[in-house]
Amino acid sequence: MGALFEENLRAMKQRKFWFALAGLPLLAFGFFLENLEPYRPLQVISGEASCQMRVDVVEPIGGSAKGYVVLFHGLAANRRIMSYLAQDLANQNLRVFVPDFPGHGRTPGPFSQQRTDQCGEALVKELIERRAIVPEQTILAGHSMGGAIAIRVSGRVPVAGVIAISPAPMRTAKLLSKEMLLFSDNPPLAKNSLLISGSSEPEQIRRIVQAMVTDAKEGTNAFVQIPHATHVSLLFDGEVLTEMRGWDKKLLGTDIDVVRASHKPLWGFLSGTIGLTLLCVPFLGEIVGGTEYRLL
Numbered sequence: 355m356g357a358l359f360e361e362n363l364r365a366m367k368q369r370k371f372w373f374a375l376a377g378l379p380l381l382a383f384g385f386f387l388e389n390l391e392p393y394r395p396l397q398v399i400s401g402e403a404s405c406q407m408r409v410d411v412v413e414p415i416g417g418s419a420k421g422y423v424v425l426f427h428g429l430a431a432n433r434r435i436m437s438y439l440a441q442d443l444a445n446q447n448l449r450v451f452v453p454d455f456p457g458h459g460r461t462p463g464p465f466s467q468q469r470t471d472q473c474g475e476a477l478v479k480e481l482i483e484r485r486a487i488v489p490e491q492t493i494l495a496g497h498s499m500g501g502a503i504a505i506r507v508s509g510r511v512p513v514a515g516v517i518a519i520s521p522a523p524m525r526t527a528k529l530l531s532k533e534m535l536l537f538s539d540n541p542p543l544a545k546n547s548l549l550i551s552g553s554s555e556p557e558q559i560r561r562i563v564q565a566m567v568t569d570a571k572e573g574t575n576a577f578v579q580i581p582h583a584t585h586v587s588l589l590f591d592g593e594v595l596t597e598m599r600g601w602d603k604k605l606l607g608t609d610i611d612v613v614r615a616s617h618k619p620l621w622g623f624l625s626g627t628i629g630l631t632l633l634c635v636p637f638l639g640e641i642v643g644g645t646e647y648r649l650l
Contacts, residue, residue, distance in 0.1 A: 395440070400453065404476035405469070407453040408433070408460040412440045414447040415613075421514070421606035422487040424478055425452045426500025429522070429536070432459030435589060436497070442595050442615035443495075446608040451487070453477055455500075467499075467536045474503045478511050489513050491606060495598075497589055498522050499536055501549075505566075506537070508544040515546030515605045517598055520555060520585050523562045530558065543570040548601045550594060552583030576601075 395410035410433050414420070423443050427436050433452040440450045456473055457465025478494065481487040492513045496504035501521030508516045524540040526532050543549075543566055551560045560579065567577040580593045588594050592614070599610040 428498030
């Protein structure tokens, strides 16, 4: 019995060693990749009227802003998931503001769709009042819920234009009841609105997004479908950057040929997460299933 216990103990130590041997290099590699990109946003807190949201401010890579973007994340996400898009916008010499909505990221709750909509609008108004942005040179952009909020806010606060990436639907459909919608009303698109969907998203959702452009009957709006893209992959798709750059150039006169944002920080995050997981597995195994060694 004692020899069997010793054998199991040695095997457990060997497993810990191999997990650590695999996990540490991945963790170090992830840290290295995360720090290759010059994504060093200034972190601020918005005013009380705009819900004291945590906001990343990404400065133009050239130092002088040609325009401004307020970039909204989606439901159950946070400002950090928007970093690929934010960096590419900054590379075009745009100053980018990326908030955490209430109940998301580092902004405390409570969360509700209506409150989030109000906080997004209040943030844009606050930035205008503080002269942090010039509305005629500002694009409101967002993904999913954030895309819907960008559309909604642009109808109440005049800006240069909108980029909505797979915006959350705001109208019912055959398989989409009113109870499933984040917002029950469907405001018309403001002019200069670009709506983007992925070809691998549900057809019904794509049709709703496209119909928003068709129904607006506004020649300055456009709908684009990105091949082989899903709702989430759109956030990291190079084709999305291409479409956004074209829209930025059209509205703000930016340069479409500047250096592009890199996926290296994303790969760094994934590598670091896997490395950290490998380091934790042996210890979690002892906590969850450690009794097997005491039964021998």
